[in-house]
Amino acid sequence: VKLFTGRSLRARIFGAFAAIILAVLLATLGLTQLMVGRDARQTLSRELHTTGQVFASLLEERAARLRSSSALLSGDFALKRVFATHFDPSSYDAQTLASAGLSYRERLGVQLVWMTDEAGMLLAASPDSTQLGKSLADFPPLRQALATESPAAEIVAVQGQLYQMVAVPVLGPDVIGYLLLGQIVNDAVAAQLKQNTHSDITFLTPAHVYASSWPVGAERSSLNSQLARLLQSLHSATPALLSTGSERYLSMALPVEAAAPQPLFVLIQGSYDRALQPLHALQWRIAAIGILALAAALITGMFLTGSITGPVGQLVGATREVLRGNLQTRARLDRSDELGFLASSFNEMVAGLQERERIKDTFGRFVSNDVAEAVLGGHVPLAGERLTVSILFQDIRGFSALSEKLRPEELLQLLNRFFTAAVAAVEAEGGVVKQFTGDGVMALFGVPQRHDDHAERAVRAALGIVRKLQVLNAELHEQATAALRIGIGVHTGEVVAGLIGPDQRVEYGVVGEPVNLASRIEGLTKEVVTTILVSKETASRLGPQFALGRCALLAVKGGSRPVEVVEVLVDRGTDAMHSAA
Amino acid sequence: MCRHSSRCHLNRRWLSVLLLCCAAPLCNAATGVSGQVTAADGKPIANAVVFVDAPPVAQKAAAAQIVDQVEKAFVPGMLPIVVGTWVRFPNHDQIHHHVYSFSPTKTFELPLYKGDAAAPVLFDKVGVVRIGCNIHDWMSGIIVVLPSTQFGVTDAEGRFRLDNLPAGDYRLEAWHARSKAKPDQTAQVAHVAADEVTMNFQLTLTPERPRPAMHGAREQP
Numbered sequence: 001v002k003l004f005t006g007r008s009l010r011a012r013i014f015g016a017f018a019a020i021i022l023a024v025l026l027a028t029l030g031l032t033q034l035m036v037g038r039d040a041r042q043t044l045s046r047e048l049h050t051t052g053q054v055f056a057s058l059l060e061e062r063a064a065r066l067r068s069s070s071a072l073l074s075g076d077f078a079l080k081r082v083f084a085t086h087f088d089p090s091s092y093d094a095q096t097l098a099s100a101g102l103s104y105r106e107r108l109g110v111q112l113v114w115m116t117d118e119a120g121m122l123l124a125a126s127p128d129s130t131q132l133g134k135s136l137a138d139f140p141p142l143r144q145a146l147a148t149e150s151p152a153a154e155i156v157a158v159q160g161q162l163y164q165m166v167a168v169p170v171l172g173p174d175v176i177g178y179l180l181l182g183q184i185v186n187d188a189v190a191a192q193l194k195q196n197t198h199s200d201i202t203f204l205t206p207a208h209v210y211a212s213s214w215p216v217g218a219e220r221s222s223l224n225s226q227l228a229r230l231l232q233s234l235h236s237a238t239p240a241l242l243s244t245g246s247e248r249y250l251s252m253a254l255p256v257e258a259a260a261p262q263p264l265f266v267l268i269q270g271s272y273d274r275a276l277q278p279l280h281a282l283q284w285r286i287a288a289i290g291i292l293a294l295a296a297a298l299i300t301g302m303f304l305t306g307s308i309t310g311p312v313g314q315l316v317g318a319t320r321e322v323l324r325g326n327l328q329t330r331a332r333l334d335r336s337d338e339l340g341f342l343a344s345s346f347n348e349m350v351a352g353l354q355e356r357e358r359i360k361d362t363f364g365r366f367v368s369n370d371v372a373e374a375v376l377g378g379h380v381p382l383a384g385e386r387l388t389v390s391i392l393f394q395d396i397r398g399f400s401a402l403s404e405k406l407r408p409e410e411l412l413q414l415l416n417r418f419f420t421a422a423v424a425a426v427e428a429e430g431g432v433v434k435q436f437t438g439d440g441v442m443a444l445f446g447v448p449q450r451h452d453d454h455a456e457r458a459v460r461a462a463l464g465i466v467r468k469l470q471v472l473n474a475e476l477h478e479q480a481t482a483a484l485r486i487g488i489g490v491h492t493g494e495v496v497a498g499l500i501g502p503d504q505r506v507e508y509g510v511v512g513e514p515v516n517l518a519s520r521i522e523g524l525t526k527e528v529v530t531t532i533l534v535s536k537e538t539a540s541r542l543g544p545q546f547a548l549g550r551c552a553l554l555a556v557k558g559g560s561r562p563v564e565v566v567e568v569l570v571d572r573g574t575d576a577m578h579s580a581a
Numbered sequence: 582m583c584r585h586s587s588r589c590h591l592n593r594r595w596l597s598v599l600l601l602c603c604a605a606p607l608c609n610a611a612t613g614v615s616g617q618v619t620a621a622d623g624k625p626i627a628n629a630v631v632f633v634d635a636p637p638v639a640q641k642a643a644a645a646q647i648v649d650q651v652e653k654a655f656v657p658g659m660l661p662i663v664v665g666t667w668v669r670f671p672n673h674d675q676i677h678h679h680v681y682s683f684s685p686t687k688t689f690e691l692p693l694y695k696g697d698a699a700a701p702v703l704f705d706k707v708g709v710v711r712i713g714c715n716i717h718d719w720m721s722g723i724i725v726v727l728p729s730t731q732f733g734v735t736d737a738e739g740r741f742r743l744d745n746l747p748a749g750d751y752r753l754e755a756w757h758a759r760s761k762a763k764p765d766q767t768a769q770v771a772h773v774a775a776d777e778v779t780m781n782f783q784l785t786l787t788p789e790r791p792r793p794a795m796h797g798a799r800e801q802p
Binding site: 075077080081083084087088148149150171172173174176 | 679681683684685688711712713714715718720721722790
């Protein structure tokens with residue numbers, strides 16, 4: 001019981017604590033996720049945009065470097081001489097031109113060297129010299145250079161590879177031809193760009209990945225497989241989340257001006273998951289702090305609730321003991337707080353109950369429980385009160401002869417058996433046994449407990465005594481003991497009820513003429529040879545269920561005038577029930 | 582453009598107009614042709630050369646011409662000469678120049694020199710020779726080698742004048758450094774008699790190209 005009471009209260013306190021802390025924890029985590037997540041995304045977005053700008057300037061720088069290298073080379077007098085050979089068929093030597101191209105490739109660290117005449121016809125190419133004689137006038141950087149006679153740069157797709165190409169006019173001193181240099185844009189370049197920008201870089205068109213900082217493998221294959229969708233979703237400058245392999249990447253596609261079969265984009269990707277790592281670390285820490293707080297709160301709560309629910313549980317236990325009737329119980333709480341006060345009050349209260357119970361017990365031995373309760377309950381005015389009550393007198397016939405026949409122990413046992421039955425019959429009808437008269441009892445009905453039907457109750461009690469006597473007689477018969485015979489008289493009249501006697505020996509009782517009359521009516525039963533006689537006053541209060549017998553006007557001992565008495569035969573209701581049973 | 586291709590055109594042309602012009606010496610009246618070279622929009626074109634396209638005749642060596650180098654520029658920027666003329670390239674700057682030409686009409690090279698150290702160059706073929714300086718990219722000049730001595734250069738108003746043409750029929754052509762048409766595509770026949778003949782040419786020029794920076798060099802004349 002203690003445990004249960006403790007637990008239910010404790011559980012509620014724990015639950016409240018835990019719920020508040022969990023709610024705060026979840027709210028903090030959610031808020032952190034929302035704000036830091038958004039911030040991380042914005043930061044990453046900004047980084048991507050910066051990368052985009054850095055990337056553009058890196059590309060521009062590469063082009064500028066290539067352009068200046070080409071310009072330097074094109075100003076070389078030896079190169080001009082080599083170029084000028086094409087004016088004269090007799091001295092034109094394609095092989096020399098091609099070998100010069102190879103030399104320039106190595107000198108500048110470029111992958112493509114092409115030379116054209118002033119109209120754009122290919123004179124020499126390194127490494128691939130199969131296209132000689134073909135016009136490159138429409139080849140993007142050259143087309144522009146031809147139009148302006150000044151250097152032009154462009155990213156070009158040549159045989160499935162991306163090249164940054166420049167075309168510069170060779171002046172002698174007017175344009176005598178064009179020099180085209182190409183620097184490849186491959187995985188190594190993308191990897192280098194990644195080193196500079198810390199983002200993954202991929203050059204691609206909707207149909208083809210030209211170069212990428214992604215290693216050839218799963219990520220790259222997944223890029224390849226989702227190219228079209230990817231570019232569709234990335235057309236805007238707002239970065240979008242893409243899953244590549246097992247990670248999520250914030251990705252941005254920037255269009256790159258290039259001469260490729262399809263629009264060329266550079267895909268710039270920063271790992272979103274990696275950007276979120278600090279957030280996750282933060283969340284783990286918050287969660288750890290939250291769990292620690294929860295544990296601390298629970299432990300504190302356990303102590304706190306233990307200090308409350310323990311004593312409360314003790315009090316509850318003690319209360320239950322008291323309810324069960326154990327008034328020895330005391331709450332053992334040595335505390336100075338409210339609970340201590342509650343416990344001492346409880347103890348005082350139980351002590352009071354115990355005292356009352358002790359008094360009632362002691363009292364009850366001399367008076368009936370009802371009288372004791374009535375007196376203890378303060379229902380009895382000390383001055384006494386006038387009440388109409390019914391008085392029952394019962395007496396055993398031939399008691400003197402019986403006491404001669406039986407041994408005193410046997411007699412006492414017999415009397416006790418009878419009186420136990422008689423008292424039970426009286427109390428069953430709400431009456432009180434006022435006194436034992438050696439071989440009889442005197443019982444009151446309608447006092448101290450007030451019953452309006454006290455006359456009927458008294459008569460029913462009389463009939464009850466008779467019925468119990470019949471049972472007792474049957475038992476006596478079996479023991480070969482002679483049957484007991486009794487007489488009962490009932491009278492109803494006004495008496496004064498109150499406490500009688502000196503202070504030390506005070507007892508509750510009634511006085512008045514009707515008491516004597518009731519006793520005398522009982523005496524009349526011998527004369528008229530019947531068991532129950534009631535006075536006219538009593539009989540007039542009985543309901544029709546009582547079967548009454550003879551009626552007589554008899555003189556009583558010591559009475560100035562005769563008394564009208566009626567014989568009670570049976571209570572149809574009760575007796576029918578009993579005979580049926 | 583007329584650089585190396587103009588050479589063959591001129592050669593063919595001279596043969597075809599030989600008969601037409603052979604009557605010229607017969608008439609000795611000292612008359613001429615004058616006119617204007619303009620663009621399609623009527624703007625005058627300066628520095629155009631209008632010349633009589635005639636087969637070159639052996640004549641006594643003309644006086645040597647000069648393309649000077651002053652303040653890192655060729656002076657004059659354009660020099661019309663008759664075929665067989667020697668040209669000297671004196672350098673009046675305090676620095677070296679390295680004059681060259683890759684033009685098929687006359688390929689030559691005068692490696693780094695100062696003053697009058699460079700030998701004169703004989704221009705013995707008709708055509709256009711573009712000259713440059715190896716160490717100064719912006720230096721650019723043109724020597725137009727013409728078949729005859731009868732030529733004129735247009736002034737700022739685009740006007741030219743050919744004097745002392747004996748009466749007869751002359752095939753006249755116009756050339757400009759930026760002309761889109763080859764000279765023979767501009768050919769007109771002038772019938773020179775007692776009066777002076779007026780003949781106008783219309784040329785379409787390519788836009789002027791940005792050239793390498795001049796770095797304090799004097800503007801082309």
